Amino acid sequence: MVVSLGIVDPNSNETWLIEATPDFPKQMEILTGNNFDKLKGIFLTHAHIGHYTGLIHLGREVMDTKSVPVYSMPKMTKYLKSNGPWSQLVKLENIKIKQMKNNRTVKLNDRLSVTPFIVPHRDEYSETVGYKIDGPNLSLIYIPDIDKWEKWDENILDIVKKNDYALLDGSFFNNAELPHRDMSEIPHPFLIESMTKFESLSTNDKTKIHFIHLNHTNPALIDNSNETIQLKTNGFQVASLKQVFLLSD
Ligand SMILES: [Zn+2]
Ligand SMILES: [Zn+2]
Structure with missing residues (x-):
């Protein structure tokens, strides 16, 4: 499968996913046993097909999710909001974009936090980030x-x-x-x-x-x-x- 990384808090049963890959359905099954309520957010790295196109499964025709938090950098956010079919996910509130900033830590709960940092890569549509998970x-x-x-x-x-x-x-x-x-x-x-x-x-x-x-x-x-x-x-x-x-x- 295409690479992704789940973050799991066994105390609270919450999960987060880094990357929305083309294998998103299978990876969600492994991560949550298809209990989508456990998914508290998706962190995107960049706009290359192996890394974000799995978002398509959150849409009206498939899972039709409600306001799943999607953590995304500024250029990535602009790309999603201004290009279909991703813009429809935003408009219909299948996803709720949480815009991140370079090196700014996102606190998930008392035990976990995630910090994006920009790395050099072929950036046609978005910047590219790596993550530090504490x-x-x-x-x-x-x-x-x-x-x-x-x-x-x-x-x-x-x-x-x-x-x-x-x-x-x-x-x-x-x-x-x-x-x-x-x-x-x-x-x-x-x-x-x-x-x-x-x-x-x-x-x-x-x-x-x-x-x-x-x-x-x-x-x-x-x-x-x-x-x-x-x-x-x-x-x-x-x-x-x-x-x-x-x-x-
Ligand atoms: Zn890439
Ligand atoms: Zn890649």
Whole structure:
């Protein structure tokens, strides 16, 4: 399935979802057992098809939801409000847009908060954000799409050190997946580039890194491929379906 991340509070039974992917119905079933009352909000990252088109399921023809909070950045909000069919979701109040600001924390409840931060990416229709999720005493970084690490004015190594989990863009392993294109022109950090970037981290910091958003061509999706073994040998992991990251110890 296309990558998304659920946030679950076992104390209150509330859930939130980061991304509304084309697999939204299946992901909602996994997350809430189709009890949509548990869904307290959806956080969007950007306007590329794998990340927001699942919103279509909230509309009149399908779930016909009532005012589901959708957290969205300013350009993303403008895009949704001014283009059908998304504008209809707003007009009919299937969704209620909550506009976020860069680096401004959204408090979900006493135990959980979410903070968006802008990252460089191909921004045709919207800006792109990653998220920091703070739990009772642990935190997680979620960055599904980003241009090369060097194009970001933040230091990803420091971010990994300061947080407990880092779910990072692992779209492509290397340019062998894209034979006719120049590696420097692909707007993602290749896994071979990320492994070099993160080489200096301690063993403990490396285990925080779980790669996500793998393209179907990525050999690291295959158990026991040479590339998967190479990743693991270097201390990194690929996130798996239904993997749970605890935010309290
Ligand atoms: Zn994208
Ligand atoms: Zn993407």
